[in-house]
Amino acid sequence: MKEIEKLLVLFSICEIANKKQEIIIEQLGELSVDQALNSNIILENLSTEEYQKVVKNYGKQNFESMLTNMENSGIEIVTIFSDKYPKSLIDLDDRPLILYAKGDMSLCTEKCFGVVGTRVPSNYGRIITERFAKNLAQSGLVIVSGLCYGIDAIAHKATLDVGGKTIAVIASGFNNIYPATNTNLADEIAKNGLILSEYPPSFKAKPYTFPRRNRIVAGLCNGILIPEAGLKSGTVYTKDFALDYGKDVFAIPGNIDSKTSELTNQLIRYGHAECVLASDDIIEFYGLNKISKEKNVQFVSLDEQTIINLLENGQQDFDFLHENSKIPVNILNSCLTTMEIRGLIRKLPGKMFALI
Amino acid sequence: MLSKVLSYGLCGIEGFLVTIETDMVGGIPHIDMVGLGDTAVKESKDRVKSAIRNSGFQFPIKHFTINLAPADTKKEGPHYELSMAVGILSASEQILNKKYKDFIFIGELSLDGTIKKVKGVLPILISARSAGFKKVIIPSDNCEEAKFIDGMEIYAVSNLRQVVMFLNDEIVLNKLETKSFEEVSRQDTNKLDFENVKGQAMAKRALEIAAAGGHNVLMIGPPGSGKSMLAKCFSGILPDLTFEEALQVTKIHSIAGELDLKKGIITERPFRTPHTTATVVSMTGGGNHSKPGEISLAHNGVLFLDEFPEYTRNLIETLRQPLEDGTITVARANQTVTYPSSFTLIASMNPCPCGNYGAKDRECRCTPAQIHKYLSKISGPIMDRIDIHVEVDNISYQDLNNETKEENSESIKARVDKARDIQLKRFKNTKTFSNAKMSVPQMKKFCKLSKECQELMEQAFSKLKLSARAHDRILRVARTIADLEGEIEILPRHIFEAISYRGLDRKYWD
Numbered sequence: 001m002k003e004i005e006k007l008l009v010l011f012s013i014c015e016i017a018n019k020k021q022e023i024i025i026e027q028l029g030e031l032s033v034d035q036a037l038n039s040n041i042i043l044e045n046l047s048t049e050e051y052q053k054v055v056k057n058y059g060k061q062n063f064e065s066m067l068t069n070m071e072n073s074g075i076e077i078v079t080i081f082s083d084k085y086p087k088s089l090i091d092l093d094d095r096p097l098i099l100y101a102k103g104d105m106s107l108c109t110e111k112c113f114g115v116v117g118t119r120v121p122s123n124y125g126r127i128i129t130e131r132f133a134k135n136l137a138q139s140g141l142v143i144v145s146g147l148c149y150g151i152d153a154i155a156h157k158a159t160l161d162v163g164g165k166t167i168a169v170i171a172s173g174f175n176n177i178y179p180a181t182n183t184n185l186a187d188e189i190a191k192n193g194l195i196l197s198e199y200p201p202s203f204k205a206k207p208y209t210f211p212r213r214n215r216i217v218a219g220l221c222n223g224i225l226i227p228e229a230g231l232k233s234g235t236v237y238t239k240d241f242a243l244d245y246g247k248d249v250f251a252i253p254g255n256i257d258s259k260t261s262e263l264t265n266q267l268i269r270y271g272h273a274e275c276v277l278a279s280d281d282i283i284e285f286y287g288l289n290k291i292s293k294e295k296n297v298q299f300v301s302l303d304e305q306t307i308i309n310l311l312e313n314g315q316q317d318f319d320f321l322h323e324n325s326k327i328p329v330n331i332l333n334s335c336l337t338t339m340e341i342r343g344l345i346r347k348l349p350g351k352m353f354a355l356i
Numbered sequence: 357m358l359s360k361v362l363s364y365g366l367c368g369i370e371g372f373l374v375t376i377e378t379d380m381v382g383g384i385p386h387i388d389m390v391g392l393g394d395t396a397v398k399e400s401k402d403r404v405k406s407a408i409r410n411s412g413f414q415f416p417i418k419h420f421t422i423n424l425a426p427a428d429t430k431k432e433g434p435h436y437e438l439s440m441a442v443g444i445l446s447a448s449e450q451i452l453n454k455k456y457k458d459f460i461f462i463g464e465l466s467l468d469g470t471i472k473k474v475k476g477v478l479p480i481l482i483s484a485r486s487a488g489f490k491k492v493i494i495p496s497d498n499c500e501e502a503k504f505i506d507g508m509e510i511y512a513v514s515n516l517r518q519v520v521m522f523l524n525d526e527i528v529l530n531k532l533e534t535k536s537f538e539e540v541s542r543q544d545t546n547k548l549d550f551e552n553v554k555g556q557a558m559a560k561r562a563l564e565i566a567a568a569g570g571h572n573v574l575m576i577g578p579p580g581s582g583k584s585m586l587a588k589c590f591s592g593i594l595p596d597l598t599f600e601e602a603l604q605v606t607k608i609h610s611i612a613g614e615l616d617l618k619k620g621i622i623t624e625r626p627f628r629t630p631h632t633t634a635t636v637v638s639m640t641g642g643g644n645h646s647k648p649g650e651i652s653l654a655h656n657g658v659l660f661l662d663e664f665p666e667y668t669r670n671l672i673e674t675l676r677q678p679l680e681d682g683t684i685t686v687a688r689a690n691q692t693v694t695y696p697s698s699f700t701l702i703a704s705m706n707p708c709p710c711g712n713y714g715a716k717d718r719e720c721r722c723t724p725a726q727i728h729k730y731l732s733k734i735s736g737p738i739m740d741r742i743d744i745h746v747e748v749d750n751i752s753y754q755d756l757n758n759e760t761k762e763e764n765s766e767s768i769k770a771r772v773d774k775a776r777d778i779q780l781k782r783f784k785n786t787k788t789f790s791n792a793k794m795s796v797p798q799m800k801k802f803c804k805l806s807k808e809c810q811e812l813m814e815q816a817f818s819k820l821k822l823s824a825r826a827h828d829r830i831l832r833v834a835r836t837i838a839d840l841e842g843e844i845e846i847l848p849r850h851i852f853e854a855i856s857y858r859g860l861d862r863k864y865w866d
Contacts, residue, residue, distance in 0.1 A: 119723070119724050120724060123714075149725075179724065317749060318557070318558050319556070319558070319749075319751065319755070329557045329558060329560075330561060330837065333852070334849040334850070334852035334853040335852075337820075337852035337855045338848075340819070341815055341816050341819045343819070349713060349714030350707075350747060350749055351558060351749060352716075
């Protein structure tokens with residue numbers, strides 16, 4: 001690791017503002033960390049408090065052992081001086097100078113596509129996010145999202161389910177995954193995809209780190225898709241960054257009365273986002289291969305066909321199915337489970353069922 | 357003079373023989389009471405004194421020592437007073453016959469000599485009978501519960517004078533006549549009926565399975581969706597209490613002093629609904645007077661915990677032992693008591709703090725973190741012991757006014773009874789009574805899956821991301837579903853239905 005890269009690690013641990021770091025490394029050139037710490041450039045640009053913090057954290061042995069510790073736990077440090085640093089981020093104005101990575105860094109060179117949205121999706125949001133993420137991943141896009149609750153987690157899970165590649169950009173360090181419930185998901189992504197963070201491992205997520213994380217999501221991707229988001233959602237930031245960086249923004253329309261679709265509907269209304277109705281719209285946009293539509297034709301029983309017919313107009317709850325299909329409860333229950341296992345339908349909270 | 361009179365004390369739900377020894381000597385007039393009695397026992401001497409005087413007998417001006425043997429066991433309650441009075445009267449030779457030596461006396465005295473009702477008569481009688489005692493004198497207010505005990509000579513008396521005259525052969529008392537259990541249990545009851553519950557087909561079916569196999573149920577749904585109503589109807593489809601079960605239940609209620617004295621025996625399965633503010637001791641039992649708690653009062657019946665996560669964590673965790681073993685052991689400094697507590701747990705909860713998560717017509721305002729925190733208030737080990745999770749949702753106004761006739765509890769109960777019969781045959785000569793309580797070796801024997809079923813089960817686990825702990829629960833419930841249909845083998849459709857009741861194990865819930 002180059003000396004200047006070590007300095008960046010040191011800065012990121014001490015939470016030095018990105019802009020100050022940019023100014024310092026521009027002036028610094030090839031100095032060792034020790035020399036740098038004694039040079040005027042650093043003294044001039046950092047406040048006394050910050051300087052003391054940096055010096056304190058650079059107790060030589062501790063710092064080196066921390067670096068080896070990180071290496072041992074599979075964390076790779078990628079700075080702007082590294083060849084692995086994503087090309088898509090290099091020219092952004094507020095680029096992250098350092099990225100901590102777990103997983104396959106080469107994914108950043110592939111065609112990345114963001115799927116982001118509300119943390120509290122409706123059942124509609126769940127279904128379409130899953131559907132779009134699966135189809136997009138199968139057509140070869142790398143699905144990027146933020147490993148948060150809701151749409152993020154659904155997009156990651158759906159991608160992993162179909163064996164696709166996914167990148168999670170997190171707003172905290174690796175040892176403090178937020179939300180903690182997604183820790184297992186994070187491990188899975190680290191194995192089959194990539195997790196990125198601009199914060200050192202022990203860093204805890206703070207309110208301001210979420211919007212900052214979103215600029216990396218927007219920066220990495222060729223375009224982003226917003227399946228469902230409300231006006232107060234953090235997705236607003238991702239959308240703004242994406243528009244700033246000149247990326248493509250896609251949105252899926254929702255019910256005009258639904259609070260969780262307010263943002264997407266407005267984006268479409270004002271022409272800020274491309275309206276998409278099917279994953280093929282995006283696949284065509286990027287000129288990718290459509291996934292073959294032939295679903296393996298499944299044999300369905302009479303009861304199952306009745307249920308499929310009833311679900312054709314959207315999600316329905318158990319009581320509706322029971323009343324309209326005239327199938328006895330016990331048979332209906334086992335029928336629905338079978339169909340779920342065979343991947344025909346999906347069960348949602350509130351004993352709702354929907355076709356996949 | 358020295359006299360020895362027999363009485364009975366209670367430890368938990370078992371009675372133990374207490375001998376009241378009374379010694380009358382000359383000296384300064386005084387009553388010494390020894391033998392580890394509580395305050396009620398200590399105060400007895402004043403009541404006994406007045407009762408004897410006011411019944412027209414003499415209270416000798418002598419020194420009395422009254423000993424309650426065995427001396428090392430704590431004795432509680434005022435029901436030794438009748439035997440003390442008899443002891444004093446025979447020590448002072450006002451009762452001449454030695455007939456009293458065959459009797460066990462139970463009763464509290466009033467100052468005017470009236471004998472008042474006491475708690476725990478039924479368990480005392482049952483213990484005394486099995487210890488070989490034949491003759492008992494009890495307060496007449498407690499006579500109803502004693503009528504179900506046969507093979508004993510039980511006399512119900514209402515005042516001290518009556519007892520003394522009976523012992524002196526001056527009057528004749530009639531033995532208490534026994535009553536048959538069937539006679540009482542057939543009386544009509546006004547339980548809530550499932551035919552009054554519109555819609556909710558899934559919940560009804562789940563409760564039917566729960567009743568048939570003795571499974572615990574968790575109902576999840578927004579407020580006002582009828583969870584409590586469903587739970588109240590549940591006791592109406594449970595199989596009738598057998599006499600042995602009824603005796604057990606009555607014993608516990610008798611000790612707690614919760615028995616309807618006019619009826620004397622409990623003929624319906626108890627339905628207990630402790631409030632969310634219940635303390636741990638009120639649930640488990642114990643305390644100074646080692647009273648049985650709510651979970652024991654629910655023995656052989658239903659314990660309904662509405663708004664499950666609102667109970668303190670501590671309290672929910674205390675349910676672990678009773679849910680596993682069907683008993684609760686309460687250890688206190690003076691004594692350790694085991695109460696039976698084999699009940700069906702019906703718990704209900706909202707899916708999130710505001711209650712509307714997943715509801716059709718209302719919007720949930722909770723953050724994901726709140727929802728997660730709320731759901732995780734119920735720990736894994738407790739969740740492990742609940743076989744059936746079922747979602748309940750509001751029904752629409754149209755459904756409410758729907759004229760279609762719903763199935764009534766009676767016909768559901770008929771199916772439940774059939775399934776229970778199959779289980780009784782299956783578990784003959786074992787300690788298990790229902791599918792829900794099957795041990796692991798029993799499960800291996802009775803829940804054998806065909807190869808086809810095993811494959812399907814594997815598929816279901818990987819596709820639906822079920823947690824491993826769900827496996828045994830699913831098998832038990834599938835067994836019950838098969839029993840309901842009268843099938844000997846567990847078929848795929850039984851397994852699939854059982855899986856559909858494992859909502860909270862599924863990952864779709866986050």
